[in-house]
Amino acid sequence: MFVSDHRREPAAEPGGTPSAGPDSARSGRTRIVARAEASILHADLDSFYASVEQRDDPRLRGRPVIVGGGVVLAASYEAKARGVRTPMNGARALRLCPDAVVVPPRMSAYAEASKAVFEVFRDTTPVVEGISIDEAFLDVGGLRRIAGEPVDIAHALRVAVREQVGLPISVGIARTKFLAKVASAVAKPDGLRLVPPEGELDFLHPLAVERLWGVGEVTAAKLRDRGITRIGQLAQHGEAGLRPILGPAAARHLFALSMARDPRRVETGRRRRSIGAQRALGRRSREPEEIEAYLHGLTDRLGRRLRDAGRVCRTVVLRMRFDDFSRVTRSHTMPEASDHTETILRAARVLLATAMPMIQERGLTLVGLALTNLDDADAVQLTLPLEPRATATLDATLDDLRRRFGSAAVTRAALITRGEGLSVPLLPD
Incomplete structure (x- = not known):
């Protein structure tokens, strides 16, 4: 097994x-406690987009590479060494690294590379949990008799990805998913790190608290104000000592991680709980009509994804980033789950209209849309008079045209001169 x-x-x-x-x-x-031996792998491709570009164009190898124009979508390690990060403004990135080579993104190439890498994952073990197009957890606990120890399997996996796909990948090995992911991050770039059970706390406690899942800028600032900068310091406070700082739920979660406790299994066949898309707008002022046009494009894209996956959504979430880099979300839950583009668009437009005074005051640099509370389309309860879901709809016709002639074959008039923006490849749902 x-x-x-x-x-x-x-x-x-x-x-x-x-x-x-x-x-x-x-x-x-x-x-529930973790297994006795380190047999969970976290495999993570290094600077995925940039590595694909360097693989496909030998002239880019060894040079700082930035994928994207107005916003940095990915940066090679040569560019990261100069301070370039995602999603940094492109102009700022070039000030930090003026000799960087900027290349436009090729989403179809990244999707093909991801597909090839996941084939290697599934050739390694049938227990693969994809997290994104460039990383996954693999459970190799039952493979010792046929494939060897987990560290040998990890070595073979890295060699196979390099030889068959031509990309560097880092792998962490541990008893738990959390530690395996931290280990792969520490191993980057193009490395392997095993965390043996007897050395878990020695590995984990010297690391910065930001390595813990759930510690973002706000939580890190709270901890720093109390002199807590390392995971070991957080562990010394204990759950009770963390409650006044973080609240009971966060204290329980972070203390458990600080003691290397993470009972989650590697799960296959999990369907995503939300889908989203976003569009960077730059820092120049945008008219409300232009912002709404981009929102239309995001809604069209997400509606197609819903229907292709046979899903419906109940909740629409508007995401905004302002000129001061602060972020805000607004959400609306619909009375009935739907995959109808116009229904989703109506909810999104209401959210945007409500947020427009804030946008005009603070300036909008990114608009995003997410659909959550997803369910299977065939599980939706019919409403009176119990008519089946219509199939010959405008959405179905447009979806068919885009499948046959490409996603740009049909677009909204408001987006003709603006384009629909980039569509980031996703794992199959």
Whole structure:
């Protein structure tokens, strides 16, 4: 079998020894702890877009490469060494790295490269959980008799990706998904890092608290104000000591991670819980009509993705980034789940109209749209008079035209001179 060998045991004390503890004794609940051996791999392609460009154009190898124009979509490690990051403004990136080669994105090439890499993943183990088009978790715990130790499997995986796809990839190996992901990040670029069970806390505790899932700028600032900059310092505070700083939920989550506790299995066949798209607008002022036109384009794109995946959504989320780099979201939950473009667009337009005074005051540099509360289209309850979902609709006709002649074959009049923007490749749903 290729499943994880998780088991239920009493919760562990900070030192790692299993113990029921007072809370566990009162409630009778037990905690799922991780497997005994490091057999979860986190495989992450290095600077994916930029690496594909360097692979396909030998003249770019060893040179700083920036993918994207107005906004940096990806940067090679040569450019990152000069301070270039995503999603940095393109002009700022060129000031930091004036000799960088800027190339336009080729989303179809990245999608093909991702497909080839995932074929290598699935040739390695049937238990693959894709996270994005350039990274995945792999469970190799059941492969020892036929493929060797996890570290040998990881070495073979890296060689196969390099030889078959021509791309560098970093791999972390650990007992848990969290530690495996941290290990792959530490191993970059083009490296491998094994975190043995007996060395987990020695590996984890010296790292910055930003390595913990859930620690963003706001949480990091709260921790820094208390002198907590390293994961080991956070662990020393204990869950109780973190509650006044972070609140009970975050304290429980981050303390568990700081002690290398993460019971999640590598799961296959999971469907995404949301889909989204966004468009960078630059820093010049935009008229409301132009912003609304971009919103129309995002809605068309997401509606097609919904229908292609056989999904419907209940909630529409408008995402905005302002000139001061702050971000705001607004959401609306519809009475019924839908994949109808115009229904989604009506909800999005209401959100945009409500946010327009804020946009005019603060300046908009990015607009995004996300659809959440997804469900299978064939699971939607019919409404009276219990008529089946219509198939000969405008949406279906436009979808068919775009499949046959390309996504740009039909577009809204407001987008003819502006274009629909980039469509980032996604993992199959």
